Amino acid sequence: MTFFDVRTAFLILGLLYLLLPTVAWIVLARQRSLQVALWCGGGLLVGAGSILVGLYNSIPEWAYITLPAVMFRVSFLARIQSLRMDLGIPWPCPWMVLAEMAIFLTFTGIHYGLQDHVLRAQFNSSVIAGLLLHLAMLAWRIGRDEQSPSAKWISYVYGLVGTAMVFRVLSLTNGGGNSNVLNEGFSAQLLVLSLLLSSVIGHFGYVGLALDRSMRRELKMTADRARDEENRRLGAQIAQLDRQRSLGELSASLGHELNQPLTAILTNAQVAKRGLQSGRFDTAQHTEFLDKIVHNTQRASQIIERIRSFIRPSTSRSEPVDLNIIVREVAELVADDAHRSKVRFVFSANTGQMLVTGDSIQLSQIVLNAFRNAIEALKQARQREIQVSCRYSNERIILSIRDTGPGLTPEALDQAGTPFFTTKSTGLGMGISISRSIALQHGGTLNLTNADAQDGGGAIVELNFPALSEVNL
Amino acid sequence: MKTLKEYRSPITVFDRKLAEHCTRGRVVIIDDDEEILSALTALVEMEGYACETYVSALSYLQMLNYNRPCFPGPCCVLCDVKMPELGGLELQSRLAELDDTPVLLMSGASGAREAVSAFHAGALDFLIKPIDADTLLTAVDKALVVSVERYSQRVRKVTLAAQIATLTERERDIARRVAAGQTNPAIAEELGIALRTVKLHRQRAMEKIGAVKMKDLVRIADEGNL
Numbered sequence: 001m002t003f004f005d006v007r008t009a010f011l012i013l014g015l016l017y018l019l020l021p022t023v024a025w026i027v028l029a030r031q032r033s034l035q036v037a038l039w040c041g042g043g044l045l046v047g048a049g050s051i052l053v054g055l056y057n058s059i060p061e062w063a064y065i066t067l068p069a070v071m072f073r074v075s076f077l078a079r080i081q082s083l084r085m086d087l088g089i090p091w092p093c094p095w096m097v098l099a100e101m102a103i104f105l106t107f108t109g110i111h112y113g114l115q116d117h118v119l120r121a122q123f124n125s126s127v128i129a130g131l132l133l134h135l136a137m138l139a140w141r142i143g144r145d146e147q148s149p150s151a152k153w154i155s156y157v158y159g160l161v162g163t164a165m166v167f168r169v170l171s172l173t174n175g176g177g178n179s180n181v182l183n184e185g186f187s188a189q190l191l192v193l194s195l196l197l198s199s200v201i202g203h204f205g206y207v208g209l210a211l212d213r214s215m216r217r218e219l220k221m222t223a224d225r226a227r228d229e230e231n232r233r234l235g236a237q238i239a240q241l242d243r244q245r246s247l248g249e250l251s252a253s254l255g256h257e258l259n260q261p262l263t264a265i266l267t268n269a270q271v272a273k274r275g276l277q278s279g280r281f282d283t284a285q286h287t288e289f290l291d292k293i294v295h296n297t298q299r300a301s302q303i304i305e306r307i308r309s310f311i312r313p314s315t316s317r318s319e320p321v322d323l324n325i326i327v328r329e330v331a332e333l334v335a336d337d338a339h340r341s342k343v344r345f346v347f348s349a350n351t352g353q354m355l356v357t358g359d360s361i362q363l364s365q366i367v368l369n370a371f372r373n374a375i376e377a378l379k380q381a382r383q384r385e386i387q388v389s390c391r392y393s394n395e396r397i398i399l400s401i402r403d404t405g406p407g408l409t410p411e412a413l414d415q416a417g418t419p420f421f422t423t424k425s426t427g428l429g430m431g432i433s434i435s436r437s438i439a440l441q442h443g444g445t446l447n448l449t450n451a452d453a454q455d456g457g458g459a460i461v462e463l464n465f466p467a468l469s470e471v472n473l
Numbered sequence: 474m475k476t477l478k479e480y481r482s483p484i485t486v487f488d489r490k491l492a493e494h495c496t497r498g499r500v501v502i503i504d505d506d507e508e509i510l511s512a513l514t515a516l517v518e519m520e521g522y523a524c525e526t527y528v529s530a531l532s533y534l535q536m537l538n539y540n541r542p543c544f545p546g547p548c549c550v551l552c553d554v555k556m557p558e559l560g561g562l563e564l565q566s567r568l569a570e571l572d573d574t575p576v577l578l579m580s581g582a583s584g585a586r587e588a589v590s591a592f593h594a595g596a597l598d599f600l601i602k603p604i605d606a607d608t609l610l611t612a613v614d615k616a617l618v619v620s621v622e623r624y625s626q627r628v629r630k631v632t633l634a635a636q637i638a639t640l641t642e643r644e645r646d647i648a649r650r651v652a653a654g655q656t657n658p659a660i661a662e663e664l665g666i667a668l669r670t671v672k673l674h675r676q677r678a679m680e681k682i683g684a685v686k687m688k689d690l691v692r693i694a695d696e697g698n699l
Contacts, residue, residue, distance in 0.1 A: 178681045255581070256581045260581070262505045262603075263506075264511075266507070266603040267604065271512065271515045271516045271519060299508070339557050340557070
């Protein structure tokens with residue numbers, strides 16, 4: 001029952017196992033990792049071992065019996081470890097080295113001590129069969145987990161090799177075999193055939209598996225990017241909603257503010273009308289009242305423009321923004337609120353332009369949040385001031401907004417900025433976290449601290465942005 | 474040393490006009506918005522009233538402290554509710570401690586709560602901005618009328634007190650008894666004096682406090698702590 005020469009088959013197998021892992025290593029150039037290296041390295045060891053087996057009798061005995069046995073075991077251990085790492089359950093290395101050493105000692109003990117070659121072959125084949133079947137099982141798990149046909153093929157083929165190994169062990173036990181695999185009949189041929197199959201399917205399957213994986217990774221990365229994009233969009237929407245909410249809360253005071261110019265317009269118009277009816281006014285007087293009406297109309301439209309520019313949904317823009325201007329515009333926006341709460345703004349000496357790159361509306365939102373928090377904090381304070389300073393330092397622009405209120409409690413200091421943490425009964429707890437994410441988007445930071453108690457105390461919001469490079473101070 | 478004559482400056486047309494306006498009525502307007510202030514002033518002055526303007530309630534109070542004007546004419550205060558430092562409602566309560574000047578409050582469509590507390594504190598009217606000229610002028614008119622009434626009442630009280638002070642102890646006693654409804658014989662008997670003497674004292678007392686009939690005496694007794 002000799003279909004072919006087993007020795008030649010082993011030599012061919014050796015060559016294949018040297019060639020194919022190399023090919024796989026080259027093909028997987030872009031996906032290389034420790035796992036791939038272990039798999040391909042294991043393949044090379046099998047190849048070298050097979051050639052040593054094929055060189056039977058032309059080299060010293062240890063080189064075609066002991067050494068290949070070690071190489072086979074190590075190679076399959078390497079491949080097992082490769083798959084286990086993929087599954088995230090690697091075996092500890094010292095443990096594996098110890099196990100291999102124990103097997104090696106047993107092996108040499110049987111071979112040289114007992115001189116029982118059949119038992120040695122049985123032992124070694126059993127160990128390798130066990131390793132192969134374990135490998136097949138791992139491959140099968142990967143195939144199941146990742147739904148990869150390639151991994152399943154690897155599993156089938158190593159299952160086949162393992163079974164052939166078991167078959168050899170059985171035939172050895174029945175006394176039908178020879179301790180030297182080359183002198184054996186059917187079981188050796190079955191083994192070498194299955195090994196040939198494994199060389200081809202094992203490597204192509206592995207390449208397929210690795211490529212599958214990288215494709216899936218790319219797909220996942222694309223999906224992640226899409227999700228990030230979506231998150232950013234949602235973030236912008238939340239920020240927009242927050243702006244609208246802020247405006248909603250400001251609307252009462254904005255209404256009052258808008259009412260002022262309207263009152264002036266109505267009264268001036270009625271004065272002019274009465275003057276006209278009674279004929280008491282001359283042209284100059286009429287012009288005066290009409291001028292006042294024009295002026296107040298402009299005042300009203302400025303207020304409306306301020307609201308509109310703040311509420312306009314904007315895709316994030318990137319333009320030079322002067323923080324000093326932003327701060328003053330927002331102070332105007334909350335002026336009425338501050339007025340009513342008897343809060344005074346104190347701006348540090350004008351330091352010229354403070355240019356950063358970013359979206360003026362989003363930056364306004366941060367400042368608005370800070371101002372409104374400050375006004376809220378000052379409700380009970382004796383001294384009611386919001387001190388705003390903006391300075392240039394080391395290519396950064398630092399905007400500091402400080403109130404003279406009671407400051408933040410340690411808990412609030414720790415928690416502030418966590419979404420949904422709030423100390424206000426009506427708050428949503430999103431303000432600072434939105435502000436912080438806007439600051440981050442602008443390459444900046446937002447820090448909350450308390451001022452020194454000797455210095456009067458109070459909370460400080462410090463914003464730090466990269467300055468626009470062509471800043472002219 | 475200069476004589477008083479040298480300090481005296483001649484009366485100008487403007488002075489005469491101001492005096493004339495003051496006799497028609499003086500309106501104190503307080504609003505922190507200068508545009509509104511000037512528009513309201515123009516409207517009120519056009520109606521021939523004298524006008525004083527202040528950008529804050531505090532500055533008005535300070536003026537009252539240092540330089541209380543004593544224009545005899547009617548006067549009212551028109552004040553915005555929402556102002557920094559001192560709001561209209563607070564000003565109203567402080568003014569109430571000082572004198573009885575009628576106060577008109579104005580506000581931009583603020584809540585009913587403010588209006589209610591304003592009326593409780595004795596505001597004459599609560600005007601919602603933007604204010605129609607007719608509404609405003611009617612309210613000012615009414616407030617000035619109230620001012621005149623309060624003024625004449627005050628004057629009456631002062632005169633009455635002076636008149637009552639001229640009564641002798643006996644005259645006052647008898648006038649009080651008469652106002653309380655006692656008859657002349659009853660008084661004579663109670664005091665142990667002649668009926669004729671009672672009639673004489675009664676006659677004199679009524680003449681001194683300007684009461685012609687019995688009902689005048691009763692009214693004066695009610696008003697003037699006889």
